[in-house]
Amino acid sequence: MIRSRALAAALPGFALVLSVTVLADAADKKVIRLWQTETEPQTLAVLNQTAAEYEKTHPDVSIKIEGLAWGDLEKKLTAALAAGAPPDATHGQPITCVSFAAKGLLRPVDDLADSIPKDNLVDAFRNLCRWDGRTYGVGHSPASSVFVYRKDLLEQKGLKVPRTWGELVQVADALREVKDGQVVRWGLTMTGQPLFINIAVGELLKTNGGRLFDAEGRPTLTERPVIELLDFYKQLNRVLPPGWTGHGYLDTFANLANGKAAMLYQAYGRGVGYIEKYAPKEIADPDHFAVADKMVGPSGKTPAAQLDCEPWMVFKDAKGGNEAVDFLRFFFRDESYIPYLHSVPIHLLPIKKSTYRNPRYADNATIRKWRSWVDMQEKYFRNDWIKPVLVTDWDDMTKPYLLEVMGSGILVDMVLDSVKGMPSAEAAARAQKRVEELLASSGYLKK
Amino acid sequence: MRRRLPGAVLGVLWILPALVLIVGLILYPVAYAIWLSFFDKHSFFPAERWVGLGNYARIAGDAEFWDSLWKGVVYAAATTGLQLVLGVAAALVLHQAFRGRTAIRALVLFPYMIPTIVAVIVWRWLLNETYGVVDDLLLRFRLVREPIVWLGVDHMMTSLIAVSVWQFTPFVVVSVLARLQTIPLELYEAARVDGASAWARFRHITLPQLRAVLFVVVLLRSIWMFTKFDTVWLWGEGAGAGREIRTLPIYAYMRTFTYYQAGFGAALAVIMFLMLMAATLVYFRLFWGEEEAA
Numbered sequence: 001m002i003r004s005r006a007l008a009a010a011l012p013g014f015a016l017v018l019s020v021t022v023l024a025d026a027a028d029k030k031v032i033r034l035w036q037t038e039t040e041p042q043t044l045a046v047l048n049q050t051a052a053e054y055e056k057t058h059p060d061v062s063i064k065i066e067g068l069a070w071g072d073l074e075k076k077l078t079a080a081l082a083a084g085a086p087p088d089a090t091h092g093q094p095i096t097c098v099s100f101a102a103k104g105l106l107r108p109v110d111d112l113a114d115s116i117p118k119d120n121l122v123d124a125f126r127n128l129c130r131w132d133g134r135t136y137g138v139g140h141s142p143a144s145s146v147f148v149y150r151k152d153l154l155e156q157k158g159l160k161v162p163r164t165w166g167e168l169v170q171v172a173d174a175l176r177e178v179k180d181g182q183v184v185r186w187g188l189t190m191t192g193q194p195l196f197i198n199i200a201v202g203e204l205l206k207t208n209g210g211r212l213f214d215a216e217g218r219p220t221l222t223e224r225p226v227i228e229l230l231d232f233y234k235q236l237n238r239v240l241p242p243g244w245t246g247h248g249y250l251d252t253f254a255n256l257a258n259g260k261a262a263m264l265y266q267a268y269g270r271g272v273g274y275i276e277k278y279a280p281k282e283i284a285d286p287d288h289f290a291v292a293d294k295m296v297g298p299s300g301k302t303p304a305a306q307l308d309c310e311p312w313m314v315f316k317d318a319k320g321g322n323e324a325v326d327f328l329r330f331f332f333r334d335e336s337y338i339p340y341l342h343s344v345p346i347h348l349l350p351i352k353k354s355t356y357r358n359p360r361y362a363d364n365a366t367i368r369k370w371r372s373w374v375d376m377q378e379k380y381f382r383n384d385w386i387k388p389v390l391v392t393d394w395d396d397m398t399k400p401y402l403l404e405v406m407g408s409g410i411l412v413d414m415v416l417d418s419v420k421g422m423p424s425a426e427a428a429a430r431a432q433k434r435v436e437e438l439l440a441s442s443g444y445l446k447k
Numbered sequence: 448m449r450r451r452l453p454g455a456v457l458g459v460l461w462i463l464p465a466l467v468l469i470v471g472l473i474l475y476p477v478a479y480a481i482w483l484s485f486f487d488k489h490s491f492f493p494a495e496r497w498v499g500l501g502n503y504a505r506i507a508g509d510a511e512f513w514d515s516l517w518k519g520v521v522y523a524a525a526t527t528g529l530q531l532v533l534g535v536a537a538a539l540v541l542h543q544a545f546r547g548r549t550a551i552r553a554l555v556l557f558p559y560m561i562p563t564i565v566a567v568i569v570w571r572w573l574l575n576e577t578y579g580v581v582d583d584l585l586l587r588f589r590l591v592r593e594p595i596v597w598l599g600v601d602h603m604m605t606s607l608i609a610v611s612v613w614q615f616t617p618f619v620v621v622s623v624l625a626r627l628q629t630i631p632l633e634l635y636e637a638a639r640v641d642g643a644s645a646w647a648r649f650r651h652i653t654l655p656q657l658r659a660v661l662f663v664v665v666l667l668r669s670i671w672m673f674t675k676f677d678t679v680w681l682w683g684e685g686a687g688a689g690r691e692i693r694t695l696p697i698y699a700y701m702r703t704f705t706y707y708q709a710g711f712g713a714a715l716a717v718i719m720f721l722m723l724m725a726a727t728l729v730y731f732r733l734f735w736g737e738e739e740a741a
Contacts, residue, residue, distance in 0.1 A: 071685060078704050081491040103492065181592065192687035243576045245688040246598030260577060407705030412687050420600055434511075438706060441487075441505070 029062040032320040032327060033087035035077070036140070037310055039067035040273075043343040050336040054327050061323050071195045071249065073310075074407060081105065088318035089328065091310035094388035095402035097129035097137035100313065102400030107314045107321045108134040115329045120352050124381045127394065129311045137311025138328070141341060141348040144377040144386045145203065145306045148256060148267040150175075151290040152283065153185075161292045165208075165232050168265075168295045172239035175262040183241075189252045189261035190236065192245035195389075196266055197412045199306045202390045203266075204229050206304030208297025211392045217399055217445060221414065221432040222425070225299050230415065230424035232297065237419045245416065254278065256289070265294075268308060269346030269377065272370050285369065291376040307386040309351070334358055346370045349377060401444045410434045477720070484714035490707040502714035511698060512715065519694035522608065523673040529612045530668055531661070534619025539653075541620065542627045552624070559617035567681040570610045574598060603691035607682045614678065615671075619664055626660040627653070662734050670723055676700065695719050 038044070044067050051063035066087070068076055074096055080086045092100070100106050113135040118126065122142065129137030149161065153175060162168040172187030190200070205212065210225025220226070241247070241261070253271045255261040257278040264271070276284050283289075294303040312328050314321045330336060332352070338361050341348045345366040355361050367374060380386045387394065390402045390411075405411070414431035418424050439445035452460070484502055488495040506512050541552050558566065573579050574597035582594040597606040630653065638648045676696045683689025683697070693701075695715065703712030 075704060078490065078707070082704065082709075084491075105491075182586070193685050194687055194689070197687050241577070242594075243596035243599045245600050246596070246603070246686040248685050255577070404706060407701075407707075409690070409701065409705070413690055416600060416687055416690055441708065441711075442706075 029060055030320055030323060031062045031064055032089070032323050034063065034065045034324065034327075035068050035073070035087045035090040036065060037068060037070045037073055037091045038344065038348070039069060040344055043067075043340065043348075046336075046339045046343045050331055050340070051327070053336070054330045058323075058326075061320075061327075063327055071193055074403065078407075086315045086318070088320040089312055089314045089324040091140060092137070092313055093403070093406075094128050094137065094139075094307070094309070094311060094397065095390060095406065097311045097313050098131060098397055099400050099403035101129065101131035101134075101136035105316055106136045107316045107318065108136055109138055109312070109314055109325060109328075110135045112312070112314075112325045112328050113138050116332060116352055120354050122351055122353060122356075122381060124307070124384060124386065125309060125351055127397070128309060128388075129313070130397075131400075137313045138332075139309035139311045139351050140331075142307060142309035142351055142377075142381065143269055143347050143349055144380040145199070145294075145308065146267050146269070146291045146373065146376050147263070147265055147294050148271065148289055148291055149263040150256075150288060152288050153262045162295050163293070165204075165235075165295050165297050168263075169232075169235045169239055172236075172263060176239065185259060186241045186255070186261045187239050188236070188263045188265060189247070189255040190240055190244055190265050191247050191249045191252045193247075193249050194409055194412045195406075196249055197415050198406050199389045200266060201229065201411045201415065202387070202392060203294070203304055203306045204232065204297065206300070206385075206387065206392050207294055207302070208300040210297075210299065212390060212405075213396060213399060215395075217401075217439070219432055219435040219439070221428045221435065225297065226428050227424045228298055230418040230427055233415050233418050234424070245419070250274075266306075267291075269349070269370075269373055270344055272346045272366065272373065273344065286372045291373050293376075302383075303380075303385055305380050305386050307388050309388070334360065342366075346373050349374065401439055401442060404438060404442060405435060408434070408438055410438065480713045480716050480720075483710055484717045486710045487708075488710040488713075490703055490709040490712075495710070498710065502711050503718070505711065506714055506718065511693075512695075515693050515695045515698035518604070518692065519673055519696070521604065522611075522675070522679070522692070522694055523669055525608045526611045526615070526672045527665065527669045529608070530616045530619050531665065533612065534616045534664075535623050535657070535661075537616065537620045538623035538627055539649075541624055555620055556617050558614050559621075563614070563677045564681060566610065566614050567678065570606075570613075571598065571682070574606055598686060598688060600688045600691055603683065603686075603688045607679060607692050610682065611672070611675070611678055615668065619668065622660055622664050623657060626657055630656045666727065666730060670727070673723060674719065 036047070038047070044065070047065045051065055054063060055061060073092060077086065077090060077092060077096070097106070116138070125139045125142055128139050129135065154161065154171070157174055159171050159174055162171045168188070175185070175187035176183060177185040202212065205225055208225040208228055210223060210229065211220055214220050241255070247255075252261070252264055252266070253274040256264045256267070256271065257274045259279070275289050279289070294305055296303060314324050318324060331340070334355055337350070337355060338358065341350055341355070341361065342364050345364050350356050350361060388397070390406055391397060396402065410431050414427050417427035417430065436445060485497060485499055486495040487498045487501070537555060541548065541555065573581050576582050576594040576596045576598070581597070585591045586594065596602060634652050635648055638652055643651070674696055675694070679692055679694055679697055680700070683692045696719070699712050699715035699719065702708050702715060
């Protein structure tokens with residue numbers, strides 16, 4: 001009884017000492033906050049392990065890594081900036097990086113970029129975020145969007161893999177399956193998430209030989225390739241599930257994996273995880289879920305896809321900017337980098353050629369099994385068929401206002417106007433006027 | 448010898464904390480928003496340029512503003528009206544004596560108590576046209592031939608209104624029920640003696656007695672629904688079809704945080720504030736006018 005009383009009396013004191021010690025310890029350390037877009041638990045575990053290893057040799061630094069949903073990142077970054085509390089370093093879209101660099105919000109990261117010799121960088125990612133001759137972002141890992149189709153279903157129906165926009169609609173139509181008056185499988189699935197509509201607009205426009213802006217930076221939404229794109233969306237709307245405008249990015253992966261859809265236009269390597277988890281075991285392989293080139297539009301010549309490669313950026317006013325860069329150098333060492341890439345193997349591809357050559361990287365069962373998916377993405381990198389969201393030409397990366405255009409949702413509204421029945425030319429003209437007004441009111445375009 | 452503070456000084460000191468809070472948390476933000484609305488101001492840069500009434504002139508010619516205003520009015524009017532009708536009806540039922548009444552009264556509060564994010568996630572899942580229970584039941588009972596796409600462009604507003612009514616009606620129920628319990632029973636007994644029907648008793652006793660509480664409920668609910676942000680934002684978040692429910696608060700947020708035009712966003716917020724002030728004044732005037740006439 002006496003012992004338990006003594007113990008009860010000692011407990012608060014012990015708790016107080018412990019909390020003071022912990023607080024004192026935390027106060028001694030410089031906390032470096034990093035925001036990044038890989039939210040899968042195994043990736044976060046690898047990143048936290050890397051942080052723990054770094055802290056062993058840097059006892060005065062504490063690395064805090066937070067995973068944020070890709071679609072929310074720009075909104076959260078902006079809100080954090082407005083509140084004056086951004087993290088020290090963060091992922092962002094390449095256009096976000098350029099926009100922030102142009103506004104003077106970022107610290108140059110030439111020191112980080114120089115730690116990876118230029119000839120060791122995969123060519124397509126050398127100029128991911130440059131402004132005024134300086135580097136402001138280094139991509140963490142590149143990926144390309146891919147077109148995925150159920151090879152077995154196409155073969156059963158004697159269909160060929162579509163190569164043009166028109167063929168895609170025809171094949172999607174033919175793949176739709178109806179039972180007892182209900183559609184049990186849709187031919188095609190696409191997400192209606194605003195970020196992905198922005199991505200699709202840029203991507204489809206590239207496959208149609210179009211552009212979003214001219215050399216003077218004026219929007220070109222009333223040009224023929226854009227009108228054709230909106231006409232194409234009207235056709236897609238006929239063959240997509242009726243609720244596609246409300247379907248999220250991950251919903252479309254689920255639709256494909258569980259057989260609710262036969263083709264996915266905007267897939268990513270991450271989808272492999274969904275297929276392996278949710279598709280019947282006997283078909284969860286690349287012989288059933290195959291990849292092919294993206295379709296070409298009526299005015300286009302080559303396929304095109306979106307480059308998914310968020311650069312690491314460091315904020316100019318970050319108190320721990322130098323430490324963040326030092327940690328990122330540590331992150332890019334193969335000892336840390338390969339486990340990170342292997343955490344989502346077909347989606348996180350190396351940015352360094354030397355990592356590709358490293359036998360440890362290739363020694364991965366998932367990469368071996370889904371090699372065709374990796375090869376397809378490498379083909380896009382090699383041929384320079386990939387560009388960041390809303391970029392149809394690398395010169396667009398000198399336009400600091402693409403972030404505002406994406407955030408405004410004007411292109412999403414243009415697509416939805418068209419899908420809801422507005423004539424394509426009218427939807428395009430309306431969007432053109434709104435983008436002009438946005439750029440003029442922000443001082444980017446003279447009226 | 449201790450000197451006593453004069454009563455007036457003491458009084459001011461007592462109300463000072465409340466005054467500081469009101470100035471700091473209400474007057475200053477409102478004044479700052481009004482001030483900001485006269486500037487062309489980027490959302491996270493200190494530089495600003497005086498544009499006078501320029502933002503207001505741009506708003507007047509902005510088709511998106513009028514569209515979002517219309518959507519906001521439709522949303523606020525529909526949700527407030529439905530909450531009122533359903534809330535009063537539910538309160539009348541819960542005012543009756545029946546077994547399990549206490550448990551049901553507690554249960555009715557449930558939608559109002561759960562966090563908005565939880566309500567939205569659950570309802571989005573229930574209304575999903577591929578996996579949702581609602582469409583599944585409608586199909587099973589052959590009430591529809593094809594699933595209804597609740598979260599698509601055609602039904603986005605309808606589904607948002609339904610979920611909002613589900614979420615906020617308990618507020619009306621509780622307010623009305625509290626008032627119902629204070630109406631003297633003698634009034635009903637006298638009416639019964641006079642041979643008044645149930646409808647006549649409701650119309651001539653219950654409704655006039657509820658008048659004051661309904662006044663407050665309509666005022667608060669319509670203001671809250673017109674300025675509602677979280678439910679609307681979360682319902683449309685991540686969906687292109689979210690444009691169908693782009694009400695004025697959402698548009699003001701977008702202008703501020705995705706167009707980065709803080710001045711324009713502030714002007715939208717000020718307009719929203721002035722509209723509500725005007726509507727409230729008219730409403731008060733009508734109510735007190737009727738009171739005086741009565």
